[in-house]
Amino acid sequence: MLDWLGTIIQGVLLGGLYALFAAGLSLIFGIMRLVNLAHGDLIVLAAFAILSLATWLGFDPFLATLLAMPAMFAAGFALQHVLLNRALGRDLLPPLLVTFGLSIIIQNGLLEAFTADSRRLRLGAIETASIELGGNLAIGVMPLLTLGSAIAVVLLLNLLFYRTALGRAFRATSDDLEIAQLMGIDHHRIYSIAMGIAMVVATIAALYLGIRSNFDPTIGPARLIYAFEAVIIGGLGSLWGTLAGGVIIGLAQTFGAKLNPEWQILAGHIAFLVVVVLRPRGLFPRAED
Amino acid sequence: MPNGDENQLIELAQYRIETKTRASAILALAGVALVLIFAVRGLIQDLIFVFYMLALAQCWNLLAGYAGLVSVGQQAFVGLGGYLLFALTIGAGIDPIAAVVLSGLIAAVFAVPTAFVVFRLRGPYFAIGSWVVAEVYRLVFAQFKQLGGGTGTSLPPSATNEIFGIEWVKEMFEVRSPAARDIITYWIALALAAGAPLLVYLVLRSRCGLALFAIRDSEATAESAGVDSFRAKLGVYVLVAAATGMIGALIYLQKARISPDAAFSVLDWSAYVIFIVIIGGVGTIEGPIVGVIVFYAMQHYLADFGTWYLILLGAVAIVIMLFAPKGIWGYVAQRYRVALFPVQRMLVRPHE
Amino acid sequence: MLETRGLTAHYGDFQALYGIDTVIGPGETIAIIGANGAGKSSYLKAITGLIRAEPDSVRFEDRPIGALGAASILKLGIAMVPEGRRLFSSLTVEENLLIGSYGRNVAGIWSLDSIYGLFPPLKERRTAPSHTLSGGEQQMTAIGRALMSNPRVLLCDEISLGLAPIVIRNIYDAMPRIKQTGTSIVLVEQDIAQAMKVADRVYCFQEGRVSLSGRPEELTREQVHLAYFGH
Numbered sequence: 001m002l003d004w005l006g007t008i009i010q011g012v013l014l015g016g017l018y019a020l021f022a023a024g025l026s027l028i029f030g031i032m033r034l035v036n037l038a039h040g041d042l043i044v045l046a047a048f049a050i051l052s053l054a055t056w057l058g059f060d061p062f063l064a065t066l067l068a069m070p071a072m073f074a075a076g077f078a079l080q081h082v083l084l085n086r087a088l089g090r091d092l093l094p095p096l097l098v099t100f101g102l103s104i105i106i107q108n109g110l111l112e113a114f115t116a117d118s119r120r121l122r123l124g125a126i127e128t129a130s131i132e133l134g135g136n137l138a139i140g141v142m143p144l145l146t147l148g149s150a151i152a153v154v155l156l157l158n159l160l161f162y163r164t165a166l167g168r169a170f171r172a173t174s175d176d177l178e179i180a181q182l183m184g185i186d187h188h189r190i191y192s193i194a195m196g197i198a199m200v201v202a203t204i205a206a207l208y209l210g211i212r213s214n215f216d217p218t219i220g221p222a223r224l225i226y227a228f229e230a231v232i233i234g235g236l237g238s239l240w241g242t243l244a245g246g247v248i249i250g251l252a253q254t255f256g257a258k259l260n261p262e263w264q265i266l267a268g269h270i271a272f273l274v275v276v277v278l279r280p281r282g283l284f285p286r287a288e289d
Numbered sequence: 290m291p292n293g294d295e296n297q298l299i300e301l302a303q304y305r306i307e308t309k310t311r312a313s314a315i316l317a318l319a320g321v322a323l324v325l326i327f328a329v330r331g332l333i334q335d336l337i338f339v340f341y342m343l344a345l346a347q348c349w350n351l352l353a354g355y356a357g358l359v360s361v362g363q364q365a366f367v368g369l370g371g372y373l374l375f376a377l378t379i380g381a382g383i384d385p386i387a388a389v390v391l392s393g394l395i396a397a398v399f400a401v402p403t404a405f406v407v408f409r410l411r412g413p414y415f416a417i418g419s420w421v422v423a424e425v426y427r428l429v430f431a432q433f434k435q436l437g438g439g440t441g442t443s444l445p446p447s448a449t450n451e452i453f454g455i456e457w458v459k460e461m462f463e464v465r466s467p468a469a470r471d472i473i474t475y476w477i478a479l480a481l482a483a484g485a486p487l488l489v490y491l492v493l494r495s496r497c498g499l500a501l502f503a504i505r506d507s508e509a510t511a512e513s514a515g516v517d518s519f520r521a522k523l524g525v526y527v528l529v530a531a532a533t534g535m536i537g538a539l540i541y542l543q544k545a546r547i548s549p550d551a552a553f554s555v556l557d558w559s560a561y562v563i564f565i566v567i568i569g570g571v572g573t574i575e576g577p578i579v580g581v582i583v584f585y586a587m588q589h590y591l592a593d594f595g596t597w598y599l600i601l602l603g604a605v606a607i608v609i610m611l612f613a614p615k616g617i618w619g620y621v622a623q624r625y626r627v628a629l630f631p632v633q634r635m636l637v638r639p640h641e
Numbered sequence: 642m643l644e645t646r647g648l649t650a651h652y653g654d655f656q657a658l659y660g661i662d663t664v665i666g667p668g669e670t671i672a673i674i675g676a677n678g679a680g681k682s683s684y685l686k687a688i689t690g691l692i693r694a695e696p697d698s699v700r701f702e703d704r705p706i707g708a709l710g711a712a713s714i715l716k717l718g719i720a721m722v723p724e725g726r727r728l729f730s731s732l733t734v735e736e737n738l739l740i741g742s743y744g745r746n747v748a749g750i751w752s753l754d755s756i757y758g759l760f761p762p763l764k765e766r767r768t769a770p771s772h773t774l775s776g777g778e779q780q781m782t783a784i785g786r787a788l789m790s791n792p793r794v795l796l797c798d799e800i801s802l803g804l805a806p807i808v809i810r811n812i813y814d815a816m817p818r819i820k821q822t823g824t825s826i827v828l829v830e831q832d833i834a835q836a837m838k839v840a841d842r843v844y845c846f847q848e849g850r851v852s853l854s855g856r857p858e859e860l861t862r863e864q865v866h867l868a869y870f871g872h
Binding site for chain 1: 571600602607
């Protein structure tokens with residue numbers, strides 16, 4: 001019994017990481033309906049940015065992340081402003097191909113700059129520290145921090161969405177682009193700000209990714225699919241939904257791994273397909289769409 | 290001039306284009322079929338690659354460009370076709386050519402339940418869903434130890450030495466078994482590459498094609514006009530799965546070695562195919578032809594540059610999408626108003 | 642103040658407007674009537690920048706604005722109440738109103754309080770999600786949303802569409818108060834009665850052209866019928 005409880009805890013904690021991967025994607029998909037195939041690679045890019053800052057300036061990863069965040073905001077803003085705003089329109093396909101091209105460029109650019117070697121963000125003892133819960137149960141401090149950060153990110157983003165004028169503008173643009181323009185909202189600027197914010201979230205995700213496991217320039221696409229699954233299961237426009245989606249994928253994967261380590265990823269995908277067949281629009285979609 | 294005569298004139302003009310295209314196409318095919326008398330092995334391999342990528346591109350184009358089903362999961366059927374070929378030839382001793390066809394048919398059977406799952410989703414959700422389904426196929430096949438599990442397996446020469454017609458080819462062209470096998474593979478690839486656009490053309494000119502155009506314009510309107518959009522989409526999906534399965538079988542007949550990661554690779558069998566179709570021009574039959582030529586040229590001459598080649602590929606994708614979102618052929622066709630394979634039905638206006 | 646000269650509009654190959662000349666003076670209320678498909682909505686869309694127009698074909702305070710985009714038009718002080726209300730579905734009533742002043746936040750008569758004064762039912766429903774409102778409440782919210790930008794010109798596209806007569810009367814009862822603030826109002830309507838009652842001048846559109854213009858009291862029923870239907 002305690003054993004299963006441990007599995008559940010592991011699953012929820014893993015879900016926190018996936019929710020962080022997915023939160024930025026949820027933001028962009030919710031506001032501008034952009035299927036960003038480069039999202040996973042952008043997280044990896046952020047991880048390398050943190051690594052570089054940490055190495056060159058001798059900072060620890062947390063501080064390096066804090067420094068990287070404004071830089072990544074600017075990068076996201078510029079990317080949207082220069083490139084992605086031009087590709088967005090009524091069609092699904094051009095943004096798909098543009099973000100695919102971006103994905104390849106980022107991956108191979110990173111390969112050129114950093115080689116294919118595996119990297120890790122080092123924090124010292126806290127990496128493997130854990131909190132004893134009695135019985136044989138222990139929670140890793142880092143996974144707990146990851147989940148905590150995911151919840152904090154969702155809380156902050158919801159605060160932005162529901163309590164600020166900018167957030168209202170985001171939601172209005174997402175609801176009805178034409179009328180939002182009629183209301184004087186410069187949707188291109190809105191999109192650029194949203195992408196900047198998404199990159200900041202991606203940087204936080206990158207921190208926890210890099211601490212938890214090795215990373216190299218090519219791991220982007222695998223992370224991308226979990227992020228998409230979480231976003232879709234959660235439902236369009238709901239960040240809590242995305243968090244729930246991440247947790248569901250995390251739980252499914254952990255239970256799958258418990259049955260047979262080879263089934264971990266498969267279990268996650270099956271869970272996704274089950275939810276999506278029963279609820280094609282996700283668990284917590286917005287009222288209209 | 291009354292409307293009737295005008296319609297006839299238009300049809301006549303199109304018919305002329307069609308017959309011209311047909312005549313030159315047949316000549317071209319015959320030429321291509323025989324080029325291998327003089328060709329070097331390397332060229333044959335390259336041409337086989339071009340043919341099966343073209344065939345895959347035409348299939349994806351039918352699915353996404355015409356039926357509006359933007360799938361990022363067609364690699365499921367490529368891998369399925371490949372594994373079925375191995376299973377049928379190694380396990381059941383079936384002749385490889387028959388196995389290719391059979392693989393396609395069995396893949397079509399798998400496509401039905403797959404469709405019931407993925408058709409629950411729309412638009413971008415459908416794209417991601419189809420990708421996840423392909424991943425499920427990959428992970429499931431990695432579990433089958435009989436087919437090599439995660440590391441895969443090879444096709445033993447014994448399976449392909451008895452291929453139908455091999456003796457005839459060996460005599461005709463005075464070659465040994467491996468080369469003869471290549472020649473037959475080449476012909477199969479050619480048949481698929483020529484057959485795929487023909488299939489697309491026939492589907493679009495049929496009633497099903499008309500239904501697809503209607504659905505693409507507005508599904509709700511089409512349904513209210515009596516079009517069963519689910520059946521139309523299911524029909525196309527299964528048909529494309531069959532074709533893709535056959536192509537996958539051919540690919541792995543040629544490669545003679547299969548593994549789940551390679552057979553179900555989203556990059557090789559989706560990303561590059563989508564690149565070819567969109568860069569060439571989605572929603573046109575000519576587009577994928579242009580796209581595959583561009584892709585092959587880039588790969589052939591630049592692949593040695595490794596990461597820089599890939600960066601260039603990504604840059605090409607971005608630049609063309611920003612400046613010619615309809616693809617190279619789409620841009621050319623719009624500017625110069627040409628069509629080699631006219632599939633559009635035109636509404637003729639009476640002269641004012 | 643706001644005029645169109647030879648305004649034409651196309652949807653792809655289809656031409657909706659064939660050279661529209663209209664003048665809207667400061668503080669005037671203009672009614673635009675006409676049958677379905679006459680081009681009334683296209684006229685408003687061309688003014689607000691939702692469809693393309695020649696730069697000089699729309700002039701505001703003697704400046705050409707025809708080529709400007711929707712967001713810029715609002716910033717000039719031209720606000721639209723779109724056909725079908727088109728409220729933001731995930732925003733509440735109050736949030737819909739607030740977004741009205743996002744693009745153009747200028748001091749003026751209209752604020753949350755004064756809008757609630759104009760349309761008391763909205764105050765009770767201020768935190769309700771907009772998709773739970775009745776048709777009339779939605780229309781009031783849409784008008785309030787446009788007013789929040791304190792516009793110089795208020796364009797109303799078929800605000801009586803789909804509403805019960807008593808609801809329409811309630812909404813039109815608010816028009817005099819809006820007029821008082823000196824805002825010019827353009828009312829595009831299929832339902833002639835209410836619009837003609839509040840309008841200073843009327844234009845009638847027929848198949849993309851102005852078929853009649855004048856003061857409501859000067860026009861006979863026969864003239865209007867002819868201009869409206871073409872026969």
